[in-house]
Amino acid sequence: xxxxxxxxxxxxxxxxxxxxxxxxxxxxxxxxxxxxxxxxxxxxxxxxxxxxxxxxxxxxxxxxxxxxxxxxxxxxxxxxxxxxxxxxxxxxxxxxxxxxxxxxxxxxxxxxxxxxxxxxxxxxxxxxxxxxxxxxxxxxxxxxxxxxxxxxxxxxxxxxxxxxxxxxxxxxxxxxxxxxxxxxxxxxxxxxxxxx
DNA sequence: GAAGCGATGGTCT
DNA sequence: GACCATCGCTTCA
Numbered sequence: 001x002x003x004x005x006x007x008x009x010x011x012x013x014x015x016x017x018x019x020x021x022x023x024x025x026x027x028x029x030x031x032x033x034x035x036x037x038x039x040x041x042x043x044x045x046x047x048x049x050x051x052x053x054x055x056x057x058x059x060x061x062x063x064x065x066x067x068x069x070x071x072x073x074x075x076x077x078x079x080x081x082x083x084x085x086x087x088x089x090x091x092x093x094x095x096x097x098x099x100x101x102x103x104x105x106x107x108x109x110x111x112x113x114x115x116x117x118x119x120x121x122x123x124x125x126x127x128x129x130x131x132x133x134x135x136x137x138x139x140x141x142x143x144x145x146x147x148x149x150x151x152x153x154x155x156x157x158x159x160x161x162x163x164x165x166x167x168x169x170x171x172x173x174x175x176x177x178x179x180x181x182x183x184x185x186x187x188x189x190x191x192x193x194x195x196x
Numbered sequence: 197g198a199a200g201c202g203a204t205g206g207t208c209t
Numbered sequence: 210g211a212c213c214a215t216c217g218c219t220t221c222a
Contacts, residue, residue, distance in 0.1 A: 171213095
């Protein structure tokens with residue numbers, strides 16, 4: 001049904017890869033079935049030079065260690081009660097990553113509904129970085145996993161018509177980085193977390 | 197429909 | 210002990 005992309009898919013500069021990820025399918029194969037979401041919103045975190053990045057100033061800790069690894073690795077971390085998922089970018093030693101902020105459900109709809117628990121509009125299942133990990137059962141166990149391997153991987157999707165660009169969300173204390181245009185989303189797609 | 201704000205837990209200093 | 214790359218409920222319109 002879905003096939004993981006090849007490793008060279010991730011060999012691109014971070015900002016280019018952030019755009020390339022839009023329209024691709026994030027797939028998680030679970031014992032209960034497959035859930036799949038088309039990526040519609042991403043944010044780039046530009047490593048040592050980006051005050052909003054966890055790896056600003058090449059800060060290397062247990063948490064950021066994986067950002068220094070090869071492109072295509074999974075960087076998960078906890079935000080309050082939520083898990084957020086990133087794609088590691090750039091060559092080893094350059095700690096950049098791309099946050100997946102929203103997906104559009106395209107497979108395993110019933111399973112996603114179950115995973116989200118209480119009844120709510122479909123739009124709210126995956127329209128945010130903490131929401132989509134819950135809807136797709138993505139947990140910290142995937143820290144360091146590779147996006148080219150099952151059971152959690154990226155598969156080729158469909159082209160994105162029109163890409164909008166704007167400042168990132170939720171980084172209010174990052175001084176000059178607050179206005180960097182590092183957020184990308186499919187224009188008008190109802191599943192993006194925030195418009196403008 | 198928008199804006200305000202409290203809950204909540206892991207990571208780092 | 211401070212700091213959040215969040216979410217969802219409450220409030221006010």
